Amino acid sequence: MECIWLKTSPSLKKGIDLINQLEETKFEQFLRRIVVKLKNQDTEIFTEEERRKLEKIFKVNEEQLLLSIKTLIYIFKRMLKFIFMPANLKSDLLNIGFNEEKVNSFIKVWSYEIKLTLNDLASTSSNKYEDNPNLQWKLNTELSSDYHKKSKIPKAYISFLGKQRITEIELTHQELNSFFLQIESIQNELDNVM
Numbered sequence: 001m002e003c004i005w006l007k008t009s010p011s012l013k014k015g016i017d018l019i020n021q022l023e024e025t026k027f028e029q030f031l032r033r034i035v036v037k038l039k040n041q042d043t044e045i046f047t048e049e050e051r052r053k054l055e056k057i058f059k060v061n062e063e064q065l066l067l068s069i070k071t072l073i074y075i076f077k078r079m080l081k082f083i084f085m086p087a088n089l090k091s092d093l094l095n096i097g098f099n100e101e102k103v104n105s106f107i108k109v110w111s112y113e114i115k116l117t118l119n120d121l122a123s124t125s126s127n128k129y130e131d132n133p134n135l136q137w138k139l140n141t142e143l144s145s146d147y148h149k150k151s152k153i154p155k156a157y158i159s160f161l162g163k164q165r166i167t168e169i170e171l172t173h174q175e176l177n178s179f180f181l182q183i184e185s186i187q188n189e190l191d192n193v194m
Contacts, residue, residue, distance in 0.1 A: 003096045006078050015071025016097040022058045022068065028105040030054070034072050035109055045069060079110055086111060136161065 006012075022030070037045040046054065046069070055065050079089065086107050093103040136159040156176050160167045171179060 003092050005082050005092070006075065006096060008096060011067070012071060012074070013097060015067050015074075018060065018064050018068050019071060020097070020099045020102055022060075022102075024101050024105075026057055027102065028108065030058075031072060031076075031105055031109050034069060035076055035113060038073060038076060039113075045073075075106075076110075079106075080113075084110075 019027075034045055051062065051065060054060075055062060058065065058068075060068070084092075089110065090103050090107055093106055094100070098106070138157050154173060156171045156173075158169050158171065160169075
């Protein structure tokens, strides 16, 4: 039961064992609900009435249900901090004790959530200046993951379209801020001349 990105404990092992016993047909829907509420940062994932129904559906008591929910929240939060290949994630989840069916549900939900996140990044990361067709810009985010750290490096790409060539520059946040301050200084000088 070894996994670099997840610290194992007796409580986690107990939670995994409980999750493995949950009815498969309702598990994926249960996991999706937890992830959606987690993303929306809702404090209450299930109402008291919903928890009572879940206890009957999964044939567990309140304590077992809460441990299952807490375990799923902990694992999913850890999964979202790293970038995985699905095969590696599957292997890790199997190694920490999940059964094949639960792992497949995790992969399905995780893949869907990652796809949404990447699509959001792609849809908001490119723009053109409507007023000036000679200037275009886009924003890319470089992601890298090592099991011990996660870094995101946002970079702006600005293209100046000349008559015969295109000049493209890549700027980090700090460089873009410095560039903006220089442009503002030039604008102030021009304003003073006029």
